[in-house]
Amino acid sequence: MKFPIVASMGVVTAAIAAAGLVGKLPEGLANVIVDAVPERAAFSERHLATAPSGEAPDVVQLSQAQGPATSEPPRDTPPRRVDESALRYFASKGDTARLEAEIARLRALYPNWTPPKNPLAVPQNSDAQLETMWRLYSEGRYAEVRKAIAERQSADPDWQVPSDLLDRLNVAEARARLVNASDLKQYETVIQVGAGTPSLLTCSDIDVLWRVAEAFAETKRPNRARDAYLYVLKNCDNEPERLATVQKAASILSYSSMQDLLSYERTNTAGALEFESIRDDLARRFVAAGDEDATLEVDPKYLQRVERLAETEGSASDALLLGWYQLRRKNMSEAERWFRLARDKQDSAPASQGLALVLIERKAPEEAEKVLYPWRDSSSDAQATYFAATANLLAIDPPVALGTDVLHRIAQETMKSRDAATAQQFGWYARLLGQPATAVEWFSTALRWKPDDEPSAYGLAISRNELGDRAGVAEIQRFWAAKSDRIARLGDEEDGPPKANAAPPGSATIAAGSAPIRMATAPEGAPLGRAARGSQAAPRKLSGCRTTIDPRGLPPGAALARGWCLMDLNRPLEAAEAFEVALRAPASSLREDAAYGQSLAYLRAGLTGKAAVAATRSPQSLARSNELQTAILADRAVAAFDAGRYNETLLFLEQRRQLATERTDLMVLRGYAYLKLKRYAQAKRIFEAAAATGNRDAIRGLSDVLAEQQVWPRKF
Template identity: 70%
Template sequence: MKSSTVVIAGIILTAVGIVGFTDDGLLRKNWAGNAGAPATGPDGGALPDEASFGVVDRGSRGAAPEFRQVTQNTQPADARRSQATAPVVDESALRYFASKGDTARLQAEISRLRALYPDWTPPKDPLAVPRNKDVQLETMWQLYSEGRYAEVRKAIAERQASEAAWKPPADLLERLNVAEARARLVNASDLKQYETVIEVAASTPSLLTCSEVDVLWRVADAFTETKRPDRARDAYLYVLKNCENAPERLATVQKAVSGLPYEMAQEILAHERTAPGGAAEFESIRDDLARRFVAEGDADGKLAVDPKYIQRLERLVETEGMASDALLLGWYQLRRENISAAEQWFRRAHDKEDSASASQGLALTLIARKAHEDAEKVLYPWRDTSTDAKATYFAATANLLAIEPPVTLSEEVLTRIAQETTKGRDPATAQQFGWYARAMEQPATAAQWFATALRWKPDDEPSAYGLALSRNQLGDAAGVAEIQRLWAGRSERIALLGETEEERRDAIARQQQPLAREPAPIADAERRSPAVVTEAAPRTTTRYVVEQPVAVARRPQAAGRAVTGCRTTINPARLSPQAALTRGWCLMDLNRPLEAAESFEVALQAPALQMREDAAYGQSLAYLRAGLTNKAAVAATKSTQSRGRAEELQSAILADRAIAAFDAKRYRETLIFLDQLGQISTQRSDLMVLRGYAYLSLKYYAEARRIFEAVAATGNREAQRGLADVGKAQEIWPNK
């Protein structure tokens, strides 16, 4: 007789033994005999060897479980043993469970007897089985059916004591052992003793059957909790491959997807069946599955959730309109930086049901597209609901105060931001309050905010620099000197502070090239970084001309004064590093940047660190003037630079890259570079105009108009032209 046997190998591999599942759902155990002796079953008959079951003992609990189909040839029963030695099957339990109407236990008993006695045929009517005339044994069965296992053990012991020749039926003992094992396993599971759950299951393989699906779930849970999800997956898959009870199959899927990683959950769902009417077996939970998987994508930005789940959830938002579903989609898109889509879903959630999560998500999208005032307004009512909400609120306030040029905020908004900043002790917003106050010509207020930021974050160099600037403006020389003392060796720009604005303008004027149109305002240059003199040609050109800063005027007199000494062309490789450095600055004064870069390359070979720093600095400036931004970035890394020089070069490189991106019509990239530039320095009016045109090209008309209006107020003609361009564009696209 041939039978196809489904085998599970290694769901539990322990020193106790090796187990497998047969096609009727009952786990079978290879009974270990003595060394060299064949394995035998409970009836004394020989069992097939391990190979016939397709089970391999890997000798380690860490071995991965596997399922496979095995075809097994078995001999007829009369060929293996004679009818005379055939065991007598105890069917008394069948009659007892049938008489009590306990169909579940009746079916479990039939499955168990089939596994023990393959040739046995269950009676058509269990009630027709002769009644057990042993009253005491009948009582034991009743105690067993009521779950009173200790009393069963006691009754067996008492009878053996009074009747030495009496032996309890093997069937009763086997079932009692299994029942007690089940109780131990369930108790261990309830107490979260997961290793015990696995050990008990390993020693009682007859528990792992389709009639004990709850036990299989508990074993799977134990594997999950002990960080063996592959074993848990196999336990769930066994149920779906072999068990037929529809509610149990559905519950198995629900448990599996809640405990397994996304990819394994998809393996589980692949075993869905189609009902006779054509409906998918798990259709009733598809909505919840979509919610769960999108939520997993919210937590893991790298998880690629199948688009079918995204689309299903989108349809649910359209049909049911639940704010929670829109929130799931919003966070999913935000984690993938799809800001526009995320804002759409957060707005729907916010409009349907204003909540902390909806407001925080919407605020994050508003911050991402620079609508900081709206972000502050949206999140203010929910600012104290969580640490994340508070952090997001302060991100909005700091960015709102940092907008260039500063926006005019109402007293109400400023007051509540100030109160929250003080209450939350947020140094970033306090620092931005300082810069905001300076922009509003309130140096005393600015000094107070910078000092407050330093109390909360003593190592905040921008706040220290802002405080020094404000005290200098107030004429507090002693206060400036104290800050310089505290920051000596840590901030070059604080150390160099003290020149009057007139002196600084004179120094800047001495460094300007003929191409420079309008110098950057000193008030702007003072802000978050050292004064960087980076002047621009008209907006129609493609490159910005970067000049040496004030610090360069302090280089050796020979470096740049003898302009006539470098008019002839020579090979700089013949020069010493010092002579090459001097020639490089001379060539820069003659506006011959590529030749200057070659001279600075020779100077980079100098043994003195300071000379190498000057050479790297000069070469980077030369490449910037020549429009070779990438080479300038590389040159800047050829030697260490002071913080002031590093920020200057980075500012110039970012400005050049912003223009290159604009020329290539990569307007979002342009804004990114300008934003990065804004983090280290104040942008000049020509760069503000560039930002305005980037917004205009993206059809962000409100933002473009705000930028152009602010710059046009200074008399800038390019900004005035930008305002006219915005008006024309809005005539074409009035709804934008």
Template identity: 55%
Template sequence: MKPAIFIAAGTVLLGAMVLHQGGYLSSPATFPKAGTFPNAAQNPRDDASQQSLSKPITLAQGDQPVDADVAPASSRKIDESALRYFASKGETKRLNAEIARLKALYPDWTPPANPLAVRRQGDPQLDQMWKLYSAGKLAELRKAIADRQTAQAGWQPPADLLQRLALAEAREQLINASNLKQYDAVIRVGSTNSSLLTCGDVDVLWRVAEAFARTRREDRAKDAYLYILDNCKKPEERFATVQKALPLLSRQNLDQLLATEQKTPDGKGEFAALRGDIARQSLANADADPKLVIPAADIATVEGLAREGGLASDDLLLGWYYVQRDNPQRAETWFRKARDKEDTAKSSQGLALALINQNRPAEAEDILFRWRDTDDDTRKVYLAAVANLLAMTPPAPLTPQVLQRMVQAVYAAKDAASAQQFGWYADALNQPQTAAQWFKLALEWKPDEEPSAYGLALTRWKTGDKAGVREIQSAWIGRSERIPTVGERSIETAAVGKPRQAAAASNEAGQEQPSRRRPLAQVEVSEHSAARPRAATPGRARQAPRNCSTTLDPSSLSPQTALSRGWCLMQVNRPIEAAAAFDVALRGSGRTRADAAYGQSLAYLRAGLIDRAAIAASQAPMEAGRSIEIRTALLEAQANTAFDRGRYNETIMALDERARIAPERTGLMVLRGYAYLKLRRFADAEQAFRAAAATGNHDALRGLNDVRNERQSNMQ
């Protein structure tokens, strides 16, 4: 007859968890509900945890249950070898646990009146085996049993020893599988060795719960954690159970665990200290998923902890949370608090990112310079600050010291995007030869970067290097639509820059998140212009801004999504990023493509990039009204740029062309008057100024006075 096997009270019945083929059931596995089992349990490695039992509990499905008419102890041979061993060693706690176990198995069994005086029956080899078991030397114990069976025919070890050995080996296997993250094996071993899952060995229960969570069976993990909380009473283990569940369970399931909270003697909840950690975890989850909705109470909890506890890590959590939620102003507040407490690379990186997102790259560069080489993420954010600083309109005044350190950082990182920005910066300062050197360097670092090639061709054209222009045009045949046209159209005279990509920090998830956190994306940055256009850029964003304060590479977006993002970026005055989004939208068709061409034209006009606006306008047919609007704006911008460059005849030509399609505004009448005045066409200048002065324009009145003065000077 197969021996009946029992487990100590508190054992989790895994009948609902066992898969008959491979360790899993087809129906959902659950742990028993609260109150199903007594709390006492036996640790397979430490019998001291055994408590007295009121009645035996049978194992899971498949094991032999105890019949009601089982033979009394007096008619059966009871294995007291463990009892004798513990008694001989003077291990009182283990001895008492073994007595409790035997009484649970055999209720009519009576232990010796003086267990410590149990007479030792001589079997030194068996005693040595128990010693190996007690020391956890399971492999040596297996070998000792096999050796004795070989040497002594017919000898069998006590069934109790074999059962304990098998259970200890199963525990060891489960622990090893857990450490190796072999979670399916953890569940399989646990399901076939239900005696392991007891309150006496909560660590095993924790590991099984984690295995369920890691294999996407969160409900089963929750049930395992709830079983511990409902049946295991040690305060430190209950606290640790919720603590271990924090990173593994959803907030909804965590709330079920928290609902089991008990009061401590001082009247506080036993999980009070964990609620702050739960709120922190909530914000950390939000950093990984920008769309995750966080309870306001969690944000308030972490803000309170940041103010009261003074931990810089709490300030950083809040800073990253607000960066992800397109609120760089609030992010700046918390990053500054973190930096005041601990001036570290991470706090400085977060602060710099918040400043970049507020178009304050000079502050970002200054803050992050000392930390720029800490790690790749920090370096990328620093280079983003450099690129955005160089791209400001009008060009930012930079000290030689700042310029020099930026140059060194860009050169050390071999960052093509920032080198390209240096090219446009030099071009905006009317230093085309220096600009050409930077564009050439950018191409050496990234040969397939078309904007750098365009910039090099444009600056060579400006310096009269026609052979150099042809060289670039030849190399980019079929790969660029605009490089072959450099120098062929008068509109090139207005070109003062070209959009380009620069390494900039982004928190969008795909954020990841610097964990602290995640790798940074490539984004468009604001463009600069050497000219100072006086005309207002036409067109307003067609949609209210929504979730476009952070930067991202729009190439992964669908045309329609990119179109919406482009209008959003226009609304928050980030035209170059908008132009990049509209460029993706141009991949669409029909109305989407037409809207994208219109939007990109407006974006480049706002950035002062007239040549790019003209090219964008030709990408798709537009409605008549939009076509006139863009054409009018282009001619107005050309007139302003030509005047700034001293090309007054071109100014008049652009204004005449514009006047044929739209009424001339007062400001443009003044511009026309000064162009005539520069050409010493005094009568035409006076006529233009008088027409504008009739509207009460003060600039026109000054223009009339300038005409009189010039005439008098000319007569002398």
């Protein structure tokens, strides 16, 4: 007779009851069955191998504590007496499942044994104390069994505990310890107990295998977790358990590991693929994994499945998944398609935020502002994206003609949120429109909210200088001279300060603080170009770069030299204009230096997007390309974090880490991104590594992790 695979004599009754598998013929009676069917051996030594690094060798020899050998005794040895006491006990209780399990166990141990036709006819155990022990064991009262054994041995030193009872008790107690450790999230203990009791790790107790898999995953040994789930799919036949195994694994394992599991899918009894009922959910989960990791290329079959769901079902969530997946890969046209579909099905903050990001990327910030305005207060992420849209909108050069209503609502949101960055951008926008008085108000407002904002101070100084307010410029210089060289040197010009430009006709008045702020508008369809700034001074003779001149009249070589000079004086925006002129040089070496310089200038000014564009305007050497790319990615990571886009922060940091060693300050940023995403274990690990260098921010981060966990207790 062929029996199911089992592990040892002790895994039968209590394990079945605890796992809720009553009615199933257990797979845990004797090691002889395991030895006879090696391809279905218990998930044990090779899978439970561990090492401090989390990536252990394939095989680690563990101490063998699986009980005595159980091979068939030689034919010429006297037959052993078969202990049928447990058989009679289960029969007397009417426990059919355990009775059948006991019959299977005894047949495995004693091939020549024939079960009694009527188990109740088996003589009752004359040992009342042993009968009581069996009863306590069957009720799961293991401590009381131990106590009864100890009392019996104390009273009768010659009495020997039946090996059957002892083996069963050891395994049942091990299972209880494993389950308790798992419930308490003591994952190393779970692995240790499993390693010491491999008889638990069989198809007869899938719950234990699931718990061991979870323990491996939580202790950062994903390959071992995958092996545990693979064991089930390779060896176990119960269809609901196999399906549940894949569902559990999908919530833990990586995309690639899940593909390993799915390769063991079978055809079920109905003739269909056994995991078809969860295929939609799996496809959604895989696309979501691609949303988190921009380097992950999800199989097109999963994308196509989610696309069909998005197009045929009424939910907007599938279209959102696809939108974020394509956005992470800079496939803007596809991302826009899915975000628009999601908004058509159900306008929401995530759909509008995603669409706004696409529109910002493809230089349509005006529509981005309009799309996200109704959702601007729905979350900190939405608000950050809204202000990113408005900042990009105001930064367009030449400036965009905006309606009075749009300008008013952007200004109102800026005042309400006290967003210094947007207030500063309003100041530059006013200067582009030739309204230095308006610029003064906005730069002053930005400085009230953020007193250490040097760009706003510089903007205020040059705007007052343009208005001829020498006293105001001197006041700013007294405060900022030691902090900003460009502010200290402001006014070193051959000519006097230019006169203020009058506001162009059609200007709108927008309150910022207590002062009226004028923002120019123009008739619909009439773009506002550089002419709105007023006349520019003719090029002057270059004297170093202390004078303020229009670089457009300079030859490319002189403009390049002026650009580097301005960089030395920490005047990056002026330097960028000089490098722009140098980019027109016929010589490729000059263009390369100009593109490199302009990218550095924009980086220093905090205009990361413009820096990235500048870096592509002329081919760069590998060293320069890596330098610019690492700087741009670092700035983008910081900007994404400030905007509340923490997954995007991690993406940029990961891309940068492939190019250069991660600085300690960026490690701290990574740690806080994990903390914001409530991925506490990863945050703690990063902060610990950075704190080892003595970094105070990292030490503070560790404290923040502990404080957060006390507020939000959760598995990690």
